[in-house]
Amino acid sequence: MSEIVDPAELRELxxxxxxxxxxxxxxxxxxxxxxxxxxSPFVVLATSDxxxxxxxxxxxxxxxxxxxxxDHTIAIPERPGNRRADGYLNMLSNPHVxxxxxxxxxxxxxxxxxxxxxxxxAPYFDDMVVQGHRPILAxxxxxxxxxxxxxxxxxxxxxxxxxxxxxxxxxxxAHLVKELQPDSTETLEQLxxxxxxxxxxxxxxx
Numbered sequence: 001m002s003e004i005v006d007p008a009e010l011r012e013l014x015x016x017x018x019x020x021x022x023x024x025x026x027x028x029x030x031x032x033x034x035x036x037x038x039x040s041p042f043v044v045l046a047t048s049d050x051x052x053x054x055x056x057x058x059x060x061x062x063x064x065x066x067x068x069x070x071d072h073t074i075a076i077p078e079r080p081g082n083r084r085a086d087g088y089l090n091m092l093s094n095p096h097v098x099x100x101x102x103x104x105x106x107x108x109x110x111x112x113x114x115x116x117x118x119x120x121x122a123p124y125f126d127d128m129v130v131q132g133h134r135p136i137l138a139x140x141x142x143x144x145x146x147x148x149x150x151x152x153x154x155x156x157x158x159x160x161x162x163x164x165x166x167x168x169x170x171x172x173x174a175h176l177v178k179e180l181q182p183d184s185t186e187t188l189e190q191l192x193x194x195x196x197x198x199x200x201x202x203x204x205x206x
Contacts, residue, residue, distance in 0.1 A: 024147040024148060025145055025147045026146045026147060027072075027144065027145065027146065028071045028072055028143070028146075029068060029070075029071045029072065029074075029143060029146065033146055036103065036110045037068055037110070038063065039063050039064070040063060040101040040102060040103050040110070041060055041061060041062060041063040041064075041102075041103075041104070042060045042101075042102045042104075043058075043059045043060075043066060043099050043100060043101050044056055044099070044102075045057045045058075045059055045076065045098075045099050045139070046097060046098040046100075047086075047096075047116075048090055048094055050093040050094050055086040057086065057087045059076060061079060061130055065128070066099075066101070067128065069124065069140070071143075072143045073141065074099075074112065074141050074143065075122075075128075075138045075140050076099070076139040076141070078135040078137045079130075079135070079203075080133070080203070080204060080205060080206045091116045091118060095116050095117065096113070096114075096115060097115070097116040097141060098111065098112070099111070099114075099141065104160070106160075107153075107154035107160070108148050108151050109148070109149045110146070110147075110148055110149075111146070111148075111149055112143055112145070112146050113144055113145040113146075114141040114143045114144040114145070115141070116139050116140065116141050116142075118138075118140075119137060119138050119139075120136065120137050125138065131204040132204065133205070172195070173191075173195045174188060174191035174194070174195045177191050177195075178191055
């Protein structure tokens with residue numbers, strides 16, 4: 001095994017980025033960026049704490065749930081989850097975050113890097129209500145870098161092509177939880193009930 005430990009070695013191996021790749025980085029939201037955000041129902045929010053321990057958290061809601069506050073700021077609403085708050089805790093010690101915006105069926109992705117802060121209330125929270133749920137906090141991101149990723153990863157993976165999807169041989173969520181958390185006191189039947197149709201009823205309830 002030959003490990004790469006030197007930036008110069010890495011650059012020699014990969015080669016230099018094309019002028020187009022270098023020039024695509026921007027610092028202010030373009031009208032097309034705002035349109036992209038308005039069409040995206042799913043993002044991945046990447047964080048790390050002061051020691052570099054990382055977290056990447058999926059966030060989903062009706063398209064446009066991430067709000068553009070101005071040309072340099074976006075806000076991501078909180079939705080009820082497992083209350084681990086891994087990403088939120090990371091932001092308190094290291095505000096640097098990365099956000100990937102996906103649009104179903106679209107191969108390209110929009111990426112925003114910036115500095116985050118947690119806000120427990122703001123006037124725009126009233127515009128983030130979904131199914132009666134008003135967020136109890138939001139992540140405001142001060143934009144530092146913006147660029148579009150090309151579609152190569154999606155083309156290689158066939159992510160939006162059902163006929164290319166591998167067979168799903170994994171057990172359902174209840175069985176996975178029981179297998180991966182053997183010390184859980186919940187029975188399989190209790191887990192099955194939790195992850196049944198009632199699970200969707202709890203999407204916007206704390």
